[in-house]
Amino acid sequence: MITSRMASPLGLPNEQTPTLDLKRQIVVFDGGNRALKWIDPDHQPRIIPAFIKSFEPGFDDPTPDDHSIVISTGNDHFCLGAVARDMKGTPVFQDNKCELAKKLVLAALEPHSGNSAVTIDRLVIALPNSRNSTDLADLKQIEGTHQFTRNGQRITAVVHHVQPIDETQAAYSFAMKRDLYRSKRQLNGVLDLGGGTGIGRLYSVGGSLIREADAILPGTYDLARRISARITPQLVNSPDLSQIMDGIERQDFTLGTSGVQFQDAFDLCREQWLSDRLCRKNSKVGKLNFF
Numbered sequence: 195m196i197t198s199r200m201a202s203p204l205g206l207p208n209e210q211t212p213t214l215d216l217k218r219q220i221v222v223f224d225g226g227n228r229a230l231k232w233i234d235p236d237h238q239p240r241i242i243p244a245f246i247k248s249f250e251p252g253f254d255d256p257t258p259d260d261h262s263i264v265i266s267t268g269n270d271h272f273c274l275g276a277v278a279r280d281m282k283g284t285p286v287f288q289d290n291k292c293e294l295a296k297k298l299v300l301a302a303l304e305p306h307s308g309n310s311a312v313t314i315d316r317l318v319i320a321l322p323n324s325r326n327s328t329d330l331a332d333l334k335q336i337e338g339t340h341q342f343t344r345n346g347q348r349i350t351a352v353v354h355h356v357q358p359i360d361e362t363q364a365a366y367s368f369a370m371k372r373d374l375y376r377s378k379r380q381l382n383g384v385l386d387l388g389g390g391t392g393i394g395r396l397y398s399v400g401g402s403l404i405r406e407a408d409a410i411l412p413g414t415y416d417l418a419r420r421i422s423a424r425i426t427p428q429l430v431n432s433p434d435l436s437q438i439m440d441g442i443e444r445q446d447f448t449l450g451t452s453g454v455q456f457q458d459a460f461d462l463c464r465e466q467w468l469s470d471r472l473c474r475k476n477s478k479v480g481k482l483n484f485f
């Protein structure tokens with residue numbers, strides 16, 4: 195992308211010399227258990243299903259689309275997103291998203307249009323607990339140079355610094371900025387019910403995270419597991435947990451294309467699942483002001 199004007203090599207004023215904009219100061223990535231999310235070079239949010247599937251080049255090559263990314267790095271060939279789900283790939287919630295992050299993040303390491311190289315100053319990655327040393331070690335491995343093919347384009351990406359961020363932090367900052375809390379003069383909190391983890395966090399009036407009030411519990415996959423246990427006796431095979439979570443999200447509470455309805459099981463399990471979470475929080479911190 196041609197973005198800046200520089201003095202010409204001859205030093206003539208006002209002459210335009212195109213320069214390639216290789217630099218991205220900040221890239222943000224939330225490699226969730228249910229959805230992979232990032233902001234692209236045009237500042238647009240991208241959200242694709244959190245599935246990964248290896249493939250054999252020349253045999254079962256996937257085609258990239260708006261919700262699918264195809265990556266080759268060395269001898270490792272895999273796709274992410276809708277095509278990985280359709281090819282019966284692995285849902286990220288069945289794995290460890292921090293261990294997988296070095297693969298998943300390649301979706302977000304995208305140069306400006308027209309370039310094949312990018313230098314990223316700060317790669318901000320959301321994770322459930324930014325102090326977990328094993329997770330931090332996994333994420334730190336992303337710093338350095340990556341050479342890979344993304345959707346058929348050869349890319350060289352240099353990541354200078356990986357900055358882990360607690361998953362609730364962005365929601366808290368957003369809520370404060372938009373005045374979403376009833377009061378800013380008391381403790382405020384964020385309840386992030388993700389696919390893999392359900393996180394409850396409190397922030398002081400000054401905006402500091404109160405670590406001793408943290409609650410990190412299983413996310414909606416745990417709700418899906420409870421629903422699965424209730425409906426399995428009526429089925430031939432145990433249901434796919436991803437399909438249960440999809441049905442909740444669509445709010446039709448239907449299992450894939452089978453026509454099986456699980457609304458009653460959902461209503462029952464949701465109450466138990468939510469009360470487990472709220473009891474745990476209330477026992478630690480008393481009255482809360484979540485948004």
Ligand SMILES: Nc1ncnc2c1ncn2[C@@H]1O[C@H](COP(=O)(O)OP(=O)(O)OP(=O)(O)O)[C@@H](O)[C@H]1O
Pocket residue numbers: 225226227228229230244291361387388389390391392413414415439440442443
């Ligand atoms: N509009 C909706 N109504 C009801 N449930 C929804 C809706 N949107 C998403 N969900 C449910 O919320 C769950 C969590 O989605 P989310 O994208 O927050 O997970 P994630 O960030 O990928 O997971 P994690 O943070 O654990 O890594 C999904 O399983 C989905 O079933």
Ligand SMILES: [Mg+2]
Pocket residue numbers: 226227361386388389
């Ligand atoms: Mg999340």
